[in-house]
Amino acid sequence: MLQGYIKSGKKFFLHGNKGKKPATTISHDIRRQVIDLYRTKYYDANFEHYTELLKKNEGICISHSSVMNILESEYILSPKATKAKRRRIKQKLKAKKETAKTKKELASIQANLVAIDDAHSRRPRCAYFGELQQMDATPYEWVPGQIWHLHLAIDDASGVVTGARFETQETLNGYYHVFDQILTDYGIPYKFLTDRRTVFTYKKKGALSDDKDTYTQFAYACKQLGVELESSSVPQAKGRIERLNQTLQSRLLVEFRIAGVTDINKANEFLHSYIKEFNEKFALPLYGIKSVFETQPSKKKINLTLAVLTERTVDAGHAIQFEKKFYKMIDHKGVQIHYQKGTKVMLIKAFDKYLFACVNDKDIHVPEEIPTHERKSKDLDADYKKPKPRKPYIPPMNHPWRRSAFKKFVHSQPHRIEQDLKSA
Known part of the structure; x- marks a missing residue:
């Protein structure tokens, strides 16, 4: 012993395992898997059953007490947890809530408090894939x-x-x-x-x-x-x-x-x-x-269905306005179509962001942005060329954009009925 002290000093008296994790320590990855699998896949199982499922289905072999300690460290309780245990955990969370320093931490604690009050699964899964x-x-x-x-x-x-x-x-x-x-x-x-x-x-x-x-x-x-x-x-x-x-x-x-x-x-x-x-x-x-x-x-x-629909009115310049820009309406031949001032237009922004316009529930056109200035002058630029009409893609008539159908649907919504009554 004296020789050991002479050779190593005070370190000689320290246990050789000091600072080392025990061989039985559960790794961080396993702990994370135990928590995530319970939250997503086995959340309605009691902890004893969950321990069996981990071994059988996931190849994770740890004791029931380890599973319980891991989950309870995240304030996850078994459906069979006693009222006394729930009270103890709630008291810990409430004390922690008072010292929370950030909104994120506060929200997390509150979510755990709600989960403890509702540790039991309230309803079974739906019967069919795609049902809900x-x-x-x-x-x-x-x-x-x-x-x-x-x-x-x-x-x-x-x-x-x-x-x-x-x-x-x-x-x-x-x-x-x-x-x-x-x-x-x-x-x-x-x-x-x-x-x-x-x-x-x-x-x-x-x-x-x-x-x-x-x-x-x-x-x-x-x-x-x-x-x-x-x-x-x-x-x-x-x-x-x-x-x-x-x-x-x-x-x-x-x-x-x-x-x-x-x-x-x-x-x-x-x-x-x-x-x-x-x-x-x-x-x-x-x-x-x-x-x-x-x-x-x-x-x-899909592109035509996942759309944003809104009503616009033709102005004196035969144009409609949308998102601070003015548009003229172009038919399938690339020719501008003129409508009277006050004509109602159903403007459609498709899922791919392309715009379409439906007039009178039957005529579909493509809105073309009207620039604030011409790119070139036909009088002053020698290389000026008159733009050729662009023939756009026009969807077939079996589209879901009829103005009458959409407005009827809008005004059938409970929140819009309430708004209409207040503005009447």
Whole structure:
């Protein structure tokens, strides 16, 4: 011992394992998998059953007590948790809530408090693949200093993520991109379930134009495809999409950092491959689950259906105004068509951002922007050439843009009926 002290000094008296993790320590990756799998795939299992499922289905062999400790460290309780345990956890969270320093931390604590009050699953999954798609958009700091809204859709029966799209705000465009992914990859679903507190709720801040009424625009697109649309503010009804948000928030930050994702365009590109891997890992197997998705529409039909419709009026210069620009109407031969001042026009902004105009519910034209100045002068420029008429693509008459049908649909919406009564 004396020789050891002479050779190593005071370090000789320290245990050789000091500072080393025990061999039985569960790795961070395993802990993360245990949490994520419970949130997305096995959330309605008690912890003893979940421990068995981890070993049987996922090849993760850890003890029941370890599973319980890991989940409870995230304030996830078993459906069989006692009232006493729930009270203890709630007291810890309330104490932590009082010392929360950021809104993000406060929101996370509040979500955990709500989850503890609702530890039991309130309803079973739907019977069929495609029967119900839960949709939502969540703001989050996905990369340092940038908050984006992740628009998501998840199939209720299988847990398959059917669509995902980042936007800087929660927008109709974001939900249309998710809808496009569903229609392209799977087909036409039976029903959407959305959050009543999102853009699907009509904002009653003055009389908004039709193109700003997100709910009506999305609902009209659903109507053209025969898809039901339902909104709910009840947390239990949207449990799967909310758990999906939590899981992706815990995983994508690390994945983005590893992949070098720093902007929203790269993030959306990354989602294409990542969601496929995510579904393989967390979604239920589709065999044995009957699909009720209807056949995928053509790309042309999707483009014309996921549109923004708004009414415009022809002015004295035979033009219409949209987004601070003036447009003349061009027919299929590339010739300008003149309408009387006051003529009502249904202006359509298709999913690919191309514009169309429908007049009298039968005539379809392509709006062409009127420049504020000519590019060249026919009198002063020697190389001036008269522009040749451009023959645009005109959709067939089986389009969903008839003004009378759209206006009837708009005024049948409950929030618009209320607005009409107030303005009467």
